[in-house]
Amino acid sequence: MISILQFKASNTAMERQNSELYLRNCQIMMENERLRKKAQRLNQENQALLSELRRKLAAINAKRKPEFEGDMGSSSASDQMEANKRQALE
Template sequence: MERLNTKLYVENCYIMIENERLRKKAELLNQENQQLMFQLKQKLSKTKNPNGSNNGNNHCSSSSAPGQ
């Protein structure tokens, strides 16, 4: 019985370590996903402007704010 408890304890430790590793990886992937979404939105907002300017001086658009 003692050996089984020890084995389960060690297995549980490995699972917790792997869980933490996967949690960190998921966090990094989420950050990468958010960055890619931000870049995609920037590209899409540039393609909506037919003149190619993105400084907001040529159009009166409430959807394009400087710095976004």
């Protein structure tokens, strides 16, 4: 049988271990909260950068569109001139 002294010593060791585990758990929860907030800030920053990138790409595409249409127009004009030359030769 376990003596009273052994039981008290065992109980004290368990209480100490329980206290250590409790403190470690509190530290982990605090670190988890800190990391959650950091992840949230990084996500917000990422969303802002993505939005800025999309705005810049839209501006670039808006500038390129008239140039592209102009190139097609000149290409069509040169195609038309070639067709006119062929007709004149026939």
